[in-house]
Each structure stands twice: as C-alpha cells, then as structure tokens.
Amino acid sequence: MGLRRVGRVSARAGIVVTGTEVLTGRVRDLNGPWLADRLLELGVELAHVTQCGDRADDIDAQLRFLAGQQVDLIITSGGLGPTADDMTVEVVSRFCGRELVLDDGLERTIDEIVTGLMARFPDVDADAVRAANRKQALIPAGAQILTPVGTAPGVVVPGTPTVVVLPGPPRELQPMWRAAVATDAVQAAIAGRTRYEQHTVRMFGLPESGLADTLRDAEKTVPGFDRLEITTCLRRGELEIVTRVEPQHASAYTDLLSLLRDRHGREIFSTDGALVDDQVAELLAGRRIATAESCTAGLLAARLTERPGSSAYVAGAVVAYANDAKIELLGVDGEVIDAHGAVSEPVAEQMALGALRRFGADTGIGVTGIAGPGGGTAAKPVGTVCFSVVVRDDDGAVRALTRTTHMPGNRSDVRERSTTIAMHLLRRALIGAG
Amino acid sequence: MGLRRVGRVSARAGIVVTGTEVLTGRVRDLNGPWLADRLLELGVELAHVTQCGDRADDIDAQLRFLAGQQVDLIITSGGLGPTADDMTVEVVSRFCGRELVLDDGLERTIDEIVTGLMARFPDVDADAVRAANRKQALIPAGAQILTPVGTAPGVVVPGTPTVVVLPGPPRELQPMWRAAVATDAVQAAIAGRTRYEQHTVRMFGLPESGLADTLRDAEKTVPGFDRLEITTCLRRGELEIVTRVEPQHASAYTDLLSLLRDRHGREIFSTDGALVDDQVAELLAGRRIATAESCTAGLLAARLTERPGSSAYVAGAVVAYANDAKIELLGVDGEVIDAHGAVSEPVAEQMALGALRRFGADTGIGVTGIAGPGGGTAAKPVGTVCFSVVVRDDDGAVRALTRTTHMPGNRSDVRERSTTIAMHLLRRALIGAG
Numbered sequence: 001m002g003l004r005r006v007g008r009v010s011a012r013a014g015i016v017v018t019g020t021e022v023l024t025g026r027v028r029d030l031n032g033p034w035l036a037d038r039l040l041e042l043g044v045e046l047a048h049v050t051q052c053g054d055r056a057d058d059i060d061a062q063l064r065f066l067a068g069q070q071v072d073l074i075i076t077s078g079g080l081g082p083t084a085d086d087m088t089v090e091v092v093s094r095f096c097g098r099e100l101v102l103d104d105g106l107e108r109t110i111d112e113i114v115t116g117l118m119a120r121f122p123d124v125d126a127d128a129v130r131a132a133n134r135k136q137a138l139i140p141a142g143a144q145i146l147t148p149v150g151t152a153p154g155v156v157v158p159g160t161p162t163v164v165v166l167p168g169p170p171r172e173l174q175p176m177w178r179a180a181v182a183t184d185a186v187q188a189a190i191a192g193r194t195r196y197e198q199h200t201v202r203m204f205g206l207p208e209s210g211l212a213d214t215l216r217d218a219e220k221t222v223p224g225f226d227r228l229e230i231t232t233c234l235r236r237g238e239l240e241i242v243t244r245v246e247p248q249h250a251s252a253y254t255d256l257l258s259l260l261r262d263r264h265g266r267e268i269f270s271t272d273g274a275l276v277d278d279q280v281a282e283l284l285a286g287r288r289i290a291t292a293e294s295c296t297a298g299l300l301a302a303r304l305t306e307r308p309g310s311s312a313y314v315a316g317a318v319v320a321y322a323n324d325a326k327i328e329l330l331g332v333d334g335e336v337i338d339a340h341g342a343v344s345e346p347v348a349e350q351m352a353l354g355a356l357r358r359f360g361a362d363t364g365i366g367v368t369g370i371a372g373p374g375g376g377t378a379a380k381p382v383g384t385v386c387f388s389v390v391v392r393d394d395d396g397a398v399r400a401l402t403r404t405t406h407m408p409g410n411r412s413d414v415r416e417r418s419t420t421i422a423m424h425l426l427r428r429a430l431i432g433a434g
Numbered sequence: 435m436g437l438r439r440v441g442r443v444s445a446r447a448g449i450v451v452t453g454t455e456v457l458t459g460r461v462r463d464l465n466g467p468w469l470a471d472r473l474l475e476l477g478v479e480l481a482h483v484t485q486c487g488d489r490a491d492d493i494d495a496q497l498r499f500l501a502g503q504q505v506d507l508i509i510t511s512g513g514l515g516p517t518a519d520d521m522t523v524e525v526v527s528r529f530c531g532r533e534l535v536l537d538d539g540l541e542r543t544i545d546e547i548v549t550g551l552m553a554r555f556p557d558v559d560a561d562a563v564r565a566a567n568r569k570q571a572l573i574p575a576g577a578q579i580l581t582p583v584g585t586a587p588g589v590v591v592p593g594t595p596t597v598v599v600l601p602g603p604p605r606e607l608q609p610m611w612r613a614a615v616a617t618d619a620v621q622a623a624i625a626g627r628t629r630y631e632q633h634t635v636r637m638f639g640l641p642e643s644g645l646a647d648t649l650r651d652a653e654k655t656v657p658g659f660d661r662l663e664i665t666t667c668l669r670r671g672e673l674e675i676v677t678r679v680e681p682q683h684a685s686a687y688t689d690l691l692s693l694l695r696d697r698h699g700r701e702i703f704s705t706d707g708a709l710v711d712d713q714v715a716e717l718l719a720g721r722r723i724a725t726a727e728s729c730t731a732g733l734l735a736a737r738l739t740e741r742p743g744s745s746a747y748v749a750g751a752v753v754a755y756a757n758d759a760k761i762e763l764l765g766v767d768g769e770v771i772d773a774h775g776a777v778s779e780p781v782a783e784q785m786a787l788g789a790l791r792r793f794g795a796d797t798g799i800g801v802t803g804i805a806g807p808g809g810g811t812a813a814k815p816v817g818t819v820c821f822s823v824v825v826r827d828d829d830g831a832v833r834a835l836t837r838t839t840h841m842p843g844n845r846s847d848v849r850e851r852s853t854t855i856a857m858h859l860l861r862r863a864l865i866g867a868g
Contacts, residue, residue, distance in 0.1 A: 021667045023483060024474055025467030026676070032485070033459025040458060047492060049457060051466070051483040058481055058503075065499045069492075083646055117842075129643050171844065233460045291753075297739040298732025301753045305731040308807050308845060316763070317753035319725075319735045325750040325793055329763070359759055373742050411742060 010194040011044045011073065014066035014161075018078040018088055019168055020053035030170045031077040038177060040244070043193040047071055054085040063095045067161055073189045074161050075177075078168035080152035082133045089155060092165050093140035096157045100138045106145055106153055107137035113151050144183050146176045158185035196229075196244040199253055201260060202270040203239040204424050208232070211239055214263050222259065224252030236420045237407075238276075239267075269427065276423045277306065283430035284313040290359035291317040292330050292351035294342070295369040295385060299419045315359035320351065330354030330366075343368050343380055345402045348388035352400065362392040363430070367422055371414045383407045385418045389429035401429040444628040445478045445507065448500035448595075452512040452522055453602055454487035464604045465511040472611060474678075477627040481505055488519040497529045501595055507623045508595050509611075512602035514586035516567045523573065523589060526599050530591045532574035540579055540587055541571035547585050578617050580610045592619035630663075630678040633687055635694060636704040637673040638858050642666070645673055648697050656693060658686030670854045671841075672710070673701075703861065710857045711740070717864035718747040724793035725751040725856075726764050726785035728776070729803040729819060733853045749793035754785065764788030764800075777802050777814055779836045782822035786834065796826040797864070801856055805848040817841045819852045823863035835863040 015035050021027040032049045039046045047069055052058035059079070066074050079088030093100050114133050139145060139155050146154035149172040157163045164180045166173045180186055203211070211232060219225050227249035231242045241260075245253045261268060269276060284304075291300050301317035304310060318329045323342055326332040332350040340346050351366030369385025376382035388402040403425060407417050449469050455461040466483045473480045481503055486492035493513070500508050513522030527534050544567050573579060573589050580588035583606040591597045598614045600607045614620055637645070645666060653659050661683035665676045675694075679687045695702060703710060718738075725734045735751035738744060752763050757776055760766040766784040774780050785800030803819025810816035822836040837859060841851050 020665050023470060023480060024665065025470040026665070026667060026674070027669070028462075028467070033462070036457065036459035046457060047486065048496065049485040051485075052481065061499075061503055062482065065495075069495055082643075125647070171847065231455075231458065231460055233455075293732070296736075297748075298727070298735035298751055298753065301732035302730070302736060302849075305753075305755065306846070311755050311809075314731075314755050316755045316759040317732055317751070318763070319732065319751035319753070321739065321745050321748050321750045322793070329750070329752070329792060358763060359756070375745075412740070415736075 011190040011192040012047050012069075012071045013039055013044050013073040013075065013190075014048045014050070014069065014071040015046065016059065016062045016066065016074060016076040017049065017051040018054060018059055018076060019051075022078070022168075023051050023053045031166075031168070031173055034170065034174065035075055035077070035177065038181075041198060042181070042190060043196045043244075044073065044190050054079060054087065056087050056091050059088060059091045060095055063092065063163070067095075071161050072192065073164065073186065075164045075166065075180075077166050077173055080136065080154065080165070080167040082129070082135055082151075086135075088165055089136075089139065092155075092157060092163050093143075096140055096159055096163060098140035098142060098157065101141045102134075103137050103139050103145065106139065107134060110134075110136055110148065110151060110153070113148060117151070144185060146179050148172070149175050154180065156180050156183045156185045158188070162186060162189035194246065197247055197250060197253075199243045199245075199257075200270070200273045201241045201243075201257065201268060202275070203241070203264055203267040204237060204269050204276070206239055206264055206267040208234050208239060210264070211241070214259065218256055218259055222252055222255045224249050225256070228252050228256060236417045238420065269424070276420070276427055277303065280304070280423055280427050280430070281307055281310065281313075283427065284363070287313055287363050287430075288315050288359070288361040289313055289363040289365070289426075290315045290355035290361040292326075292355035292364065292366040293317060293319050294321060294326070294351070294367060295371040296367045296415055296418050296422065297321065299415055300365070300367060300422050303419055303423065315361045318355060318358065326351060326354075330358065341380065343370055343384055343386055345386050345388065345404060348386035349390065349400050349402050352388040352390040353398070356390055356392065356398070363426075364390045365422060365426055366390075367418060369414065369418060371411045371418075373411060381406070383409065383414050385414065385421070387418075387422055387425050389425050391429050399429075401425060445624040445626040446481050446503075446505045447473055447478050447507040447509065447624075448482045448484070448503065448505040449480065450493065450496045450500065450508060450510040451483065451485045452488060452493055452510060453485075454519075456512070457485050457487045465600075465602065465607055468604065468608065469509055469511070469611065472615075474632070476615070476624060477629050478507065478624050488513060488521065490521050490525050493522060493525045494529055497526065497597070501529075505595050506626065507598065507620065509598045509600060509614075511600050511607055514570065514588065514599070514601045516569055516585075522599055523570075526589075526591060526597050527574035530574055530593055530597060532576060532591065534572045535575045536568075537571050537573050537579065540573065541568060544568075544570055544582065544585060544587070547582060578619060580613050582606070583609050588614065590614050590617045590619045592622070596620060596623035628680060631681055631684060631687075633677045633679075633691075634704070634707045635675040635677075635691065635702060636709070637675070637698055637701040638671060638703050638710070638854075640673055640698055640701040642668045642673060644698070645675070648693065652690055652693055656686055656689045658683050659690065661686050662690060670851050672854065703858070710854070710861055711737070714738070714857055714861050714864070715741060715744065715747075717861065718797070721747055721797050721864075722749050722793070722795040723747055723797040723799070723860075724749045724789035724795040726760075726789035726798065726800040727751060727753050728755060728760070728785070728801060729805040730801045730849055730852050730856065731755065733849055734799065734801060734856050737853055737857065749795045752789060752792065760785060760788075764792065775814065777804055777818060777820055779820050779822065779838060782820040783824065783834050783836050786822040786824040787832070790824055790826065790832070797860075798824045799856055799860055800824075801852060803848065803852060805845045805852075807845060815840065817843065817848050819848065819855070821852075821856055821859050823859050825863050833863075835859060 050062040143155040143157045152167040229244040320326040331354040348366040352364040356364030366388045372382030456463045484496040577589040577591045586601040663678040667674045754760040765788040782800040786798040790798030800822045806816030
C-alpha cells in the first residue's frame with residue numbers, strides 16, 4: 001500500500017477525536033478515517049489526527065496544538081451528549097474565546113426530539129432528561145448550528161482556525177459533516193484547497209506486486225505521471241487505485257488508465273467508482289436470486305440484501321451447515337457428498353441448483369468451504385472454498401460457473417473473503433463473461 | 435458514553451502513530467488500540483494518541499506536544515523501514531538531543547536477516563538492499579536496542595520523557611513492546627503507575643440515561659465511589675460499564691455492583707466480561723439450533739457461526755425474504771400472513787417452528803421486520819421487528835418466547851440491532867428466564 005504525494009501546499013486540517021472509549025481502544029474510531037477520506041476528496045490536506053479522553057484539559061491541549069500547527073480547520077468528534085463528561089462544546093467555546101449562550105430555537109428542537117424518544121421509555125423521568133438535554137442547547141456566541149440528526153446539535157465556530165464540532169456516532173456525524181461543509185465559515189477556511197479530480201479503478205484477482213510493476217513502468221512511459229497522486233489499497237482480494245489529479249493534468253490519468261486496461265483488462269471491474277455490489281444489484285434487476293451457503297453461513301444473503309429495494313430480486317437463502325440439511329433442504333445427493341466430500345465442486349453446484357429450485361429463482365449460488373480453524377485436511381486445507389453460480393437463461397437452459405479457491409487467513413477472513421469472491425463470480429456469470 | 439476519572443496522578447503516556455496510509459484512513463491503525471490496552475493493564479494512564487503522515491516536521495511536532503503535556507513515556511509506531519520516508523529514529527534522535535551512531539553489532543544482525551530474506555527474491559540487487567538496510571543500524575547514542583522481529587530494530591531512548599520506538603507491523607510491534615517494557619528505562623519511566631483491578635458489567639435493554647441516574651445516586655450512597663474510574667459505552671442496545679479500582683478500594687466496586695444489581699438486575703447479563711455471544715454459545719452446547727430470518731437476512735446465522743466449533747450446534751438457517759418462501763420452506767400458514775401481515779408475532783412464531791422442524795432442531799428462532807427505508811406503515815413503521823424463540827424442552831414440550839420491538843435508525847442499524855436483540859432473546863429463552 002502506498003501513496004504518491006504531489007508536494008504542493010493547500011488548505012490544512014486537523015481532527016480531534018474525543019472519547020475515553022476510543023482512546024482506550026474499546027470502541028474503534030470510525031470518524032477519523034471517514035473524515036480523512038472526505039478531506040482528501042475536498043483537496044484539504046490532513047496534517048494530524050489526535051485522540052484524547054473526556055477531559056477538558058486534554059481536549060484543550062489538542063486544540064491548541066493544532067492551532068499552533070497553523071491548520072485552517074479543526075474538526076472534533078464526540079462529547080456532545082447530555083451528561084457532565086460531554087464537554088466538547090464548552091471547551092471549544094473557551095478555546096475560541098466565545099461565551100456559551102442558550103439558543104431558544106435549538107432548545108425547542110431538542111425538546112421535540114427528546115419527547116419523541118421518551119415515548120419508547122415510559123419509565124424514565126422525562127423532566128430530568130429534558131433538563132439534561134437543555135445543556136445541549138448551549139452554543140458558542142456567533143457559532144452556526146448544525147441541526148441534530150440524533151439528539152445532539154453540532155456547531156461551526158468561524159475563526160482562525162475554524163472549528164467544526166460534530167457528534168460521535170457515525171450515522172449522526174456523517175450527514176452533519178456534509179451540512180458543515182456547506183457553511184460559509186468552512187468554505188472560507190478551506191478556500192486555499194487544491195481542486196482535484198478523483199478517479200477510482202477497482203480490480204479483482206490481481207496481486208499487489210503486479211500492480212506495483214505496472215506503476216513502475218507508468219512512471220517511465222506516462223507523460224505527467226508525477227502530477228498524479230495515487231493511493232492503492234488491497235482489501236479482501238480487491239485492489240482499489242484512487243488517483244487525484246488537477247484538471248490541467250487530466251491527460252496523465254487518461255494515459256495511465258489506458259495502460260492499466262492494456263495490462264489488466266480482465267481484472268478491472270470498475271472505473272467509475274461502482275462497487276461490485278452496485279454492479280450485481282444492477283445485473284439482478286428483473287431476476288430472482290437464492291443462495292445456498294455453508295461456510296459463509298448467511299453472510300452472502302446479508303450482503304445481497306444490504307441495499308434498499310433488494311427484496312425485489314432476493315428470494316431467500318438456505319444456510320445448510322449440516323450435511324443432512326444440504327440433503328433435506330437443498331436436495332443435494334447424499335452419494336455425491338460421500339463420493340466428493342461436502343466441500344467439492346459437485347456439491348456446490350447441487351446446492352446452487354437446489355436453491356434455485358427451492359425458491360423458484362432463476363439465479364442460484366452455492367458456497368461450501370472450510371473456514372477453519374478445524375476441519376482442514378492435506379487435500380483440502382483450511383481456506384478451501386468451492387463456489388457455483390447457476391443461471392437460467394431466457395431459453396430455459398441452466399448454465400453453471402463453478403470454481404474452487406484456496407485463500408489465506410483466519411476463520412473470519414475466509415468467511416468475508418469468500419463472500420466477496422461469490423459476488424465477483426455472480427457478476428461474471430450474470431454478464432455472461434464467466 | 436462517558437468516564438468518571440479518579441483525579442490521581444500516575445504514570446502518563448502518549449502514543450505517536452506515524453504513516454500516511456494510516457493518517458489518510460486507508461489502513462486501519464491496530465497499534466494505537468493495542469498499545470492502549472497494554473498501558474491500561476500496566477496501570478499507565480494514556481493521555482493522547484496522535485497520528486501523522488511520514489513527514490519529519492509533523493512527527494517532531496507531535497513529540498514536542500506530548501513532552502509539553504508532561505507524559506513520562508512516548509511510544510511511536512511506524513517509520514522504521516529502509517526507505518527515505520522512514521524517518522522516525524532520526525526524528526526521535528534529534529528530539530532527544532542525541533547523535534545518531536552506527537551500531538556494528540546491529541548492522542551484522544540486520545545483514546544476516548536480510549541475507550536470509552534475499553534468498554527468496556533472487557532478482558533483487560542484494561548490495562543495494564544491504565546499503566539501504568544499513569540505515570536501520572543507526573541508533574541514538576546511548577539508546578537501548580530492541581532486537582528486530584522483522585528486519586527493523588526498535589529503540590528505547592531513556593530520558594524525560596522516555597521514548598520507545600517500535601515498527602508499524604503489529605506482528606513485529608507486539609513482541610517488541612514486551613521487550614521494551616522489560617527495559618530499565620521503561621520501568622523507571624512508569625514507576626509511578628497505579629495498579630488497578632478492572633471489572634466489566636454489561637446490560638441490555640436499559641437506556642443510557644437510566645444508568646446515568648443510578649450513577650448519580652451511587653455518587654451519594656456508595657462509600658469510596660470517588661475512587662472508582664468508570665467508563666460507560668452504549669453499543670447496539672448494550673451498555674458496557676468498565677470500572678477500574680485500586681485493590682485497597684475494592685469494596686467501593688462491590689457496593690456499586692450491589693446497587694446496579696438492585697436497580698437493574700433484569701438488564702444485567704454479564705459481570706465477568708462474557709459477551710452475549712459467549713453465553714449463547716455455552717447455552718447451546720448439546721443443543722441444535724436453526725434460524726428463520728427475514729429482515730436480518732442471514733446476519734443472525736452468520737453471527738451464531740462466528741466462533742470455531744459452532745457447527746456442533748448450528749444446523750442451519752432459512753432466509754425467507756419473499757412470502758412464498760416463508761410458506762414453502764418454513765411451512766408458515768398463508769392465511770396467517772393474510773390475517774396478521776408478514777411482520778407479526780404469529781408469523782415470527784411459525785417461522786421459528788418451521789426452522790425447528792425443517793432442520794430437526796430443538797431450538798428455533800424467527801425474525802421478521804421492516805428494515806426500511808420502504809415498507810413501513812402507520813401501524814408498523816420502519817424499525818418494527820417481531821422475534822420468536824421456540825425451545826423444545828427435555829419432556830418434548832415446545833415453549834415460545836415472542837416479542838415485538840420498535841427501533842430507531844437506518845436499514846443497517848435495524849438489521850444489526852435486530853441481530854443483537856435476537857441473541858438476547860435466545861439467551862433468555864435458553865436460561866428459561868423468558
């Protein structure tokens with residue numbers, strides 16, 4: 001993994017992640033990486049991420065440190081709740097030299113939200129909760145309010161640096177960040193940013209070293225290659241190549257993409273940002289799919305149904321862990337299991353066909369493998385997984401695409417990666433490129 | 435989320451995580467959380483974690499920041515490789531006011547390691563690699579060397595603060611941290627640490643504000659409450675309360691636990707660190723479970739099979755998204771669906787019974803709900819989910835525990851939270867406490 005950086009100065013930012021549960025490693029911080037990505041998209045340079053517990057002195061020290069590093073923008077996450085250890089707004093207010101003032105409109109908004117929530121918890125003293133939440137309506141004088149997505153409002157405090165204060169839960173922070181970016185204060189703070197075009201190429205089935213070779217060649221043959229900022233990332237067998245380029249150097253990216261297509265045309269599955277999930281969802285429109293899963297144990301069905309509207313094309317799934325479940329529910333032939341083993345291509349294919357028939361579907365997929373840590377043999381070590389996709393074509397004929405793979409990693413890795421491989425096989429079978 | 439902190443000084447530490455791939459969020463930092471845990475175990479207070487890219491000025495700024503915060507110990511991770519953007523040792527050396535000196539013994543050690551590695555890559559110019567690696571044998575004068583686990587040595591630089599420099603790959607960092615702790619320099623730096631006992635209580639079904647009320651009361655009624663350091667964290671409906679206490683104040687924790695049991699006995703499900711997953715796995719030993727899932731779409735089956743050995747008690751699952759799949763595969767009565775709707779307690783119960791029968795299991799669970807964003811009605815809004823657990827007792831009688839809940843959040847939240855609720859209902863049904 002790596003980054004080729006173009007050495008040019010633009011707007012700089014720092015992120016302060018508060019919360020003892022994050023500092024102590026009990027909760028994984030999702031906000032730092034998510035905000036880092038958003039800043040990258042905007043062309044704002046992220047200089048520092050700092051994490052501290054719910055202590056006023058520590059939060060204040062980090063704000064001062066970042067200000068001393070001449071960042072234009074500070075983003076904080078966490079510490080906006082109603083309890084005494086939620087203190088970010090107060091600390092930021094003091095840091096920015098502004099008084100805390102009660103915002104009446106905001107207090108009413110929070111009241112309405114909290115009253116709605118309280119309906120679910122009839123035992124709780126609503127007055128006490130409302131009093132606690134009143135604290136959340138205190139904001140730094142002159143700050144801009146970010147409407148709560150949960151119960152906690154955020155604020156944008158204009159200045160040098162400008163400070164954006166966001167709540168900790170990612171599902172609240174993310175839409176509120178988008179609102180923050182739209183404010184005049186944030187736009188002014190990041191005015192010096194470099195405007196980039198960003199492109200993403202995704203590949204499946206290419207080792208990282210193969211890509212590294214190609215990029216080394218590109219360095220010699222692609223004019224303007226040094227104007228491209230390229231980040232590569234390998235995740236579960238998928239390689240993601242993100243390239244940022246200023247518009248005046250766009251042809252360097254076009255040339256790079258041509259080279260990638262020449263060398264790795266078969267492995268490239270997306271050049272427009274689409275995920276394999278997007279592509280499979282599109283290919284399944286008007287169809288009806290069912291899965292038969294052993295080692296992935298429902299992860300594939302769960303992934304196919306992640307997006308809204310998937311009930312239009314997902315009929316269902318059978319997770320058949322036990323052999324008798326494979327026989328009873330999916331109609332797998334017991335003799336085939338005896339002859340080839342439960343982890344075998346014939347069984348994967350029979351599972352796929354069983355799912356297709358059972359659910360009256362036109363697309364079926366079977367996955368059977370050894371996730372470990374036990375169950376491996378010399379012939380079929382842990383990480384051996386068989387996949388089969390069966391597709392009924394318009395003429396009624398059923399064709400199958402069947403593969404066996406061997407993958408590294410622990411139980412969780414094998415299950416996750418098998419799910420991704422299944423998505424890619426599904427894609428190939430559905431576009432008929434299998 | 436929050437922390438009650440005991441205002442007592444012990445040894446304080448800071449962590450500097452370097453690496454552009456971590457800062458930009460492309461690679462998840464595993465070292466910060468891991469080191470945070472180790473420091474907690476040691477009784478060393480972690481004040482700050484900072485992340486920056488591979489830039490000398492930024493690393494130096496973070497070291498200075500931490501020193502200014504009077505930490506006794508700084509731990510760095512990353513930037514020890516042979517290439518030009520690996521610069522941590524050099525920056526630390528300058529920061530500590532020490533010269534970089536070549537260590538002959540270390541150079542020989544690295545040479546041996548690298549020669550061994552090169553055997554695998556015959557194409558690489560061994561001399562060039564060796565020259566590059568020679569840079570890794572430069573250490574701050576007077577520093578203690580940490581023998582490489584990979585190719586990169588670490589160092590411990592005694593002083594105020596003492597600085598421990600570790601490599602980025604977790605499998606190298608972790609054993610080298612253990613070696614670092616054993617050095618006199620680190621032991622001297624953390625001599626002021628406090629020795630704690632740590633306890634974890636987990637609850638389900640209590641709003642955070644309810645716990646906050648109890649903790650406010652505890653402040654008044656529990657002798658020595660101010661000696662407890664309490665962290666609370668809410669995650670998918672589960673509340674986790676971690677308490678650290680010095681051994682001489684252990685009775686304060688015992689009293690707090692009594693109060694929690696009095697007030698929230700029904701909601702407490704674990705006081706020994708066990709997760710609901712651990713408890714369900716234990717309760718299922720010798721049993722055989724099958725799931726019938728609609729909105730969770732396989733997530734429950736996937737969760738039940740996360741741990742090794744689960745194939746002993748998980749028979750399988752049917753994901754029945756479509757109504758006809760509920761009827762065909764699970765034997766749900768079409769008239770019951772017509773009368774009550776697919777999202778209803780009678781259907782959840784029939785799904786659970788269908789799974790139990792289909793898989794010849796003795797425990798079945800049915801989940802049917804509206805994950806959204808579409809599909810909600812006034813009577814059954816998005817977030818309405820019906821659960822039913824059926825358990826066949828030793829005498830052959832089947833009993834059911836059936837519940838309907840309404841939960842907030844988006845599609846992903848509803849699916850995840852439903853999975854957790856299902857685990858808790860399963861637990862209650864299996865211990866007969868339904």
